[in-house]
Amino acid sequence: MAEVRHRTTTVDGQRVFYREAGPAGAPVVLLLHGFPTSSRMFRHLIPALADRYHVIAPDHIGFGQSATPPTSEFTYTFDALTDITQGLLDRLGIERFAMYVQDYGAPIGWRLALRRPAAVQAIISQNGNAYDDGLVESFWAPLWAYHRTPGPDTEEPVRGAIGIDAIRWQYLTGVAEPDLVDPDTWAVDHAEVNRPGNAEIQLALFRDYASNPPLYPAVHQYFRSSQVPLLAIWGNGDEIFGPAGATAFARDLPDAEIHLIDGGHFLLESALDTAVGYVRGFLGRTVGPARSAAA
Incomplete structure (x- = not known):
């Protein structure tokens, strides 16, 4: 079993917790978790990749073991969470990486x-x-309403x-x-997002979140211009991000590898082996394994 290190550092004055495993000189795989969880969602994936890759999985600010400053002291936006993530990469000297993203990630x-x-x-x-x-x-209609007119009536549903x-x-x-989950x-997720002050976060x-869809056209242009290798593995029973979100990648990335898998939003909880097989194969074809593992 790979040794997984549980580390903290400071980025822009905020404590950032991250899990780290794998050979120091190996290709980096950055794991970015979603709501309402933390890097804990990758607790089984990390050792499954760490024989060949240098794996980094941070907790976003406001989640898990990272700092949870009150909203009066930190502006909780996706731009701000990205600033912290980029700061962590810079602090660790990571210039190139593959990334695994889920939900907020x-x-x-x-x-x-x-x-x-x-x-x-x-x-x-x-x-x-x-x-x-x-x-x-x-799922999303109440959230869009809350964004348009925040107040008691729209806040209660979200x-x-x-x-x-x-x-x-x-x-x-x-x-x-x-019963596999x-x-x-x-x-644990419920306890963490209900800590004092965390509801406001x-x-x-x-x-x-409504700032994200307007960013999509720029992301699509990035896909078209870069033709970045992309693997979509999707729980086809997800009622938050449905399967059409996976197949859409092919519009801008014709070579994207897309797999709809029996499962839900947190696919790693019930289809870990299937997901790991696709991920390891994809990474081996695109970024390659650590030299020591390949030898």
């Missing part, structure tokens, strides 16, 4: 790519949208997203065998 990853397109060697999107396709309207029932729903919806996942990010 996707708009952070797209911003990283738009800022430094030459840095991104390959992309794995696991239920991480870059198109309006696949944004399931029944505040429910940090409740235990909603978080459990994210983990189990679309999963054919729910560890209930600690939603219990999540509400701020809910309001800012």
